[in-house]
Amino acid sequence: MKILIADDEALSRRLLEKTLERAGYEVVAVENGRAAVRQLCQSDGPRLALLDWVMPELDGPGVCREVRGQQNDSYVYMVLLTSKESKEDIVAGLESGADDYLTKPFDADELKARLRTGERILHLEGRLVEAREMMRYKATHDALTSIWNRGVIMDLLGRELMRSQREAGCTIVLLGDVDHFKSVNDTHGHLVGDEVLQEISRRLLLSIRSYDFVGRYGGEEFLLVLNNCKPQFAEARAEDIRKIVSSRPIQTLAGPLNITMSFGLLLSDAWGVRPVEELLNEVDAALYAAKAAGRNCIRVAKPPVEPEMPLVSVREPAQHSR
Amino acid sequence: MTNPNPKSNESSIDFPELLSRVDNDRELLLDLMSIFKEDFPRHVRELTDVVATRDYKKIAVVSHTLKGMLANLAVTRAAAAAAKLEQLGRDNGGEPEIADALGAFQREVLSLLPEMEAYMAEVQR
Numbered sequence: 525m526k527i528l529i530a531d532d533e534a535l536s537r538r539l540l541e542k543t544l545e546r547a548g549y550e551v552v553a554v555e556n557g558r559a560a561v562r563q564l565c566q567s568d569g570p571r572l573a574l575l576d577w578v579m580p581e582l583d584g585p586g587v588c589r590e591v592r593g594q595q596n597d598s599y600v601y602m603v604l605l606t607s608k609e610s611k612e613d614i615v616a617g618l619e620s621g622a623d624d625y626l627t628k629p630f631d632a633d634e635l636k637a638r639l640r641t642g643e644r645i646l647h648l649e650g651r652l653v654e655a656r657e658m659m660r661y662k663a664t665h666d667a668l669t670s671i672w673n674r675g676v677i678m679d680l681l682g683r684e685l686m687r688s689q690r691e692a693g694c695t696i697v698l699l700g701d702v703d704h705f706k707s708v709n710d711t712h713g714h715l716v717g718d719e720v721l722q723e724i725s726r727r728l729l730l731s732i733r734s735y736d737f738v739g740r741y742g743g744e745e746f747l748l749v750l751n752n753c754k755p756q757f758a759e760a761r762a763e764d765i766r767k768i769v770s771s772r773p774i775q776t777l778a779g780p781l782n783i784t785m786s787f788g789l790l791l792s793d794a795w796g797v798r799p800v801e802e803l804l805n806e807v808d809a810a811l812y813a814a815k816a817a818g819r820n821c822i823r824v825a826k827p828p829v830e831p832e833m834p835l836v837s838v839r840e841p842a843q844h845s846r
Numbered sequence: 847m848t849n850p851n852p853k854s855n856e857s858s859i860d861f862p863e864l865l866s867r868v869d870n871d872r873e874l875l876l877d878l879m880s881i882f883k884e885d886f887p888r889h890v891r892e893l894t895d896v897v898a899t900r901d902y903k904k905i906a907v908v909s910h911t912l913k914g915m916l917a918n919l920a921v922t923r924a925a926a927a928a929a930k931l932e933q934l935g936r937d938n939g940g941e942p943e944i945a946d947a948l949g950a951f952q953r954e955v956l957s958l959l960p961e962m963e964a965y966m967a968e969v970q971r
Contacts, residue, residue: 533914
């Protein structure tokens with residue numbers, strides 16, 4: 525494990541360095557507090573630190589305060605090295621954000637034991653972060669297809685529509701539905717149906733840019749949000765996506781299946797400022813029209829009149845990263 | 847004035863303690879002594895200078911550094927003398943007290959470097 529030693533005194537630094545190298549640590553040694561902060565705030569910087577209290581430029585407690593103030597992704601376990609033994613000093617050191625302190629000259633066994641405590645805490649923190657990330661993923665992604673779930677794709681749609689309005693741009697909203705999906709389930713079973721949905725999700729993801737979004741809107745319905753688009757290319761882009769889905773059979777447990785999708789398409793710039801729900805109803809109607817037109821095609825939602833002045837504003841969505 | 851002079855035959859360095867501190871690694875010990883030989887005289891000169899200019903804050907800082915170096919090498923009496931100077935610097939101690947403490951410190955470290963040289967020569971032999 526990587527550990528930082530910050531001590532302005534060469535002899536003490538060398539003694540610590542050697543002691544810790546012997547204990548199996550990968551040591552990074554610096555001579556002052558500023559350099560210590562720089563090291564500890566790097567994304568791959570050490571997460572264990574031994575900081576001398578008295579140092580030029582920035583002292584040990586100062587380093588603790590700066591590191592704690594920077595809200596790093598990973599916790600840094602900091603031990604102050606001090607010859608100060610008064611209760612007030614120790615309290616001040618710990619209140620600066622240090623996790624522990626050791627008095628100098630240090631006892632090697634005690635030093636190693638305290639660092640092991642730090643390692644245990646860092647290990648525990650790592651497991652908690654992992655669990656939190658797993659929960660965050662599960663809360664935002666569809667369990668079957670691993671694309672955004674309905675809640676997130678709706679929020680992302682709201683956010684992109686707001687952005688389009690602000691920047692006078694155009695967002696393409698595509699609502700797709702797998703053709704005859706019920707018969708896939710009825711004929712081959714739900715496991716095969718799941719395979720179809722997973723492969724369609726994969727193909728949809730491959731068909732969009734890294735800054736576009738795709739989410740599972742319902743059972744076999746998918747919502748795509750393509751931002752910052754040129755309206756004249758919208759239908760061609762939607763066609764490309766439709767073709768990518770149906771270009772080749774999907775390999776399933778029941779053998780290869782020819783699957784197609786129908787899409788409703790809406791260009792945000794043609795609709796002015798409307799509530800998200802209203803736009804979704806319109807694109808849903810366009811999808812219905814595509815189904816009625818024989819499926820495996822695209823229909824565009826056209827506004828009945830010219831865009832109006834804003835009547836109702838799009839609701840403020842929650843923030844999500846892709 | 848107090849007389850903290852060690853007995854002439856008594857070593858300034860607590861060698862058993864020092865060896866235990868470096869885990870009996872003689873190579874590391876020589877390394878530390880080399881650093882000490884290079885840095886220590888510079889810090890002592892700096893201490894003399896800041897005492898002469900009555901810069902109390904710096905007296906405390908330089909004494910603190912010396913105390914740390916000496917304590918790391920188990921030079922306990924000299925470390926205690928440096929600690930006294932550090933405290934006097936912090937407390938803006940009186941001029942005579944600081945002069946006394948400096949004298950005591952200098953007497954403690956007088957035989958330190960020759961003692962270290964002799965030890966290094968013996969180990970390297």
